[in-house]
Amino acid sequence: MGAYDTGTEALAAVARAALVREIDADGTFADDPVWREAFAAVPRHLFVPYYYVAGRRGPERRWGESPGREARERWLRGAYADVPLATRLRDGELLSSSSQPSLMARMLVALRVADGDRVLEVGAGTGYNAALLAHRLGDDDLVTTVDLEPEITESARRHLDAAGCHPAVVTGDGARGVLERAPFDRIIATCELSTVPRAWLAQCRPGARILAPLATGLLTLTVRDAAHAEGVFLPTAAYFVPLRGEGRAEPKGVSLAGLPGRAREQDGFRFLLALTRGTLDPRAAYALWEREGGPERERYGVTVDGEHTWAWLDEPAGPYAWPLP
Structure with missing residues (x-):
């Protein structure tokens, strides 16, 4: 019995419906119910024919073509669990994954896609x-997905073909966008950024929306023109594989020596540290965080103005602002 026989498809349909109900229970689809239909229709298991889980002896592969029925069913149940799945490793380093479905749903709803929008996805992943x-x-030609790794884009194409979808899959540096497919009305990144790539703004129509992970948060930007954009973070925490390619800044280590032990446990403070890394001393960051009442992600934003990009708390021109690369 193969991974995609009638019995497997029936079990997948039940598991997929359960996943949609789980996501829907939190009201995620309330602002755009059309996404509920998309998650109910697109079979995630076709995009994760295998994935890795932590085992006592290191990563263990779960595979849809395993010879035993129980192993195949375990793979299938995992494919529809509301968890991220590691899909590609190299020397123990995570290169690509399928994101947690509920987080994907929140991001897609927040992208505010409208009929007819041209969308660029940076970070092809599995293609899901x-x-x-x-x-x-409802139109494959409106969607472009790009990834730096040829192996990732090739497998994404195979998965998309298996699901009967044919968006443009491009191998290239996502930080440079995809000029030949521009202009875009929406850009969504599924990899962590260190700053906002200027090429994205230049490839967007005025009024376009960008949603991208930055500093363990999800940044939403409205593009004014090729040199200007501004927006705020969503409340949601987000952890993604870093963007690889041109302009990727190497993160610098941050010492928490001398800070109260409780500082290490405060997610909002760790977000501030990630956002201001290299520009604000951790002690000063903690003093600011306490003074301002422990601000959460949604009080922060980012402005792109020509050659300058900065993050800020509460107001773009307020007293708290920090340059980004």
């Missing part, structure tokens, strides 16, 4: 997110 976008828009 591009398939959801193509289903939502």
